[in-house]
Amino acid sequence: MTFRTLLFVPGARPERFPKAGAAGADTVCIDLEDAVPPHQKEQARAEAMAFLQADTSGRFGLRINGVTTAPFAADCEALRAAPKSAAFVMVPKLETAEQVALVRERIGPDCPPVWPVIESPEGLRNAWDIAAAPGVGGVLFGGADYSAEIGSDMEWDALAFARGQLVAACARGGVELLDVPYLDIKDPEGLIATTTRVKAMGFTGRSCIHPDQVAPVNTVFTSSPAAVAHAQRVMEAFEAAEGGAVQLDGKLIDLPVIRAAQRTLERAGGA
Template identity: 55%
Template sequence: MAQFRSLLFTPASRPDRFDRALASGADAVCLDLEDAVAPPDKATARSAALDYLARRPAGQVKVGLRLNGRTSPWFDDDLRAAANARADFFMIPKASGAQEFAMLQRALGEARPFWPLVETPEGLMRAWEIAAAPAVGGVLFGAFDYSAEVGCEMSWEPLLFARSQIAAACARAGVEALDAPPAAVNDDEALAAETDRARRLGFTGRACIHPSQVAPINAAYTPSAEDLARAQAVVTAFDTAAGGPALLDGKLIELPVARAARRILERARG
């Protein structure tokens, strides 16, 4: 399964933006039926998204659909429509447990991955089982809703525990972990700093809400030539030692270090 460095949310009520979203450089685009669409526009947005998915141009950019929540009045219509949609994946808001995905598999099939959003305390409590649920391709941290539910600030320190739990749960399950979109559209310094922090924490990519955020996020999650050279040197030294401890530039190379280096090389290969 391809890794998403960047995922761009686009309101499904704005079909004039769909082609631009696909041309933004994002690895994935998600047509949003939920938060980005006002209640009176839900039906029109759903029709616009399904029409675009049916005729979208072929390409490497994955295009998904974010449904409305299970408890919303629009979920049943979304689910019926999604069964025949040409979407590559489905975003599931406010995931609360692994039991939801059996129902979703029955309705939507097993061929396309689900991306649950962990954005409530209940969802965070069950993040480990959600990440490991059948057909889950990755988990997105819904920081905006989570901070509102908890009553904490939308800043790094108050959300560090939640991010750490999600990153660890996804690593254990072997699925991707996407960080929440940046809150500010025009703050390049904060975007770079927060994205780098999340990457170092274990996140594999980040969502965004504006095309201008795509390139910096892609850059943060693309290993540099120096990173790749160092990772290759670590792997070579470890393999030369036949799996035993090795020294490289005076530093001990053991299995965990070699595994981290291999992840960097795998990320570069996409």
């Protein structure tokens, strides 16, 4: 399943886990990193793992602490001791494909799909190798930390280069790509506008930091009935041509058009 929306929930607030699961997001990520102060890391980890092991929805993943931090080893050990408890493991500030391999080695043979967060110039430089590394299920663009690293703001032009690089890297690697959360939860118009732009670039979904952001992002990344109907007509015409050249509504149906139609149907659950 392609994630249109990923909702973060603080690992230090276990009472919010069920509420996050009911918010309508395609997946929920319990955050043990930025959302948890150092003195609460151990308790948050225990609360998160207890919830994950009891959950039966299969929709919850876990963001652990970075590979160079002190809590990293304990986070990996907790996941190793509870195989298949998390739908994915997100790793912040990941910068090389070798670090992906390290995460998978530490968690063990039942390591869930790894979701690197690329949020530094070094990570962006190695994005092509990271996205293609074994075990990677998708990538999250950590735009806030990346902008801090390069000394920019988070406006569109400042992050356009990084977004374009990640789209190409993830397309080559055949993995999903989620955009950075929109930080102004009181600006739904800005959320919709920027989400529409990242979808047009090739992002497959967006992360969210508040339940109110989920529905607008889902709407943007959900194919409209008209788009689904057109995609179905494209596929029907292509199949009827049995590999030959074919036109639909006066336009040639070539491979890029077919791929676009397939993506539309996949997002709609129709393929």
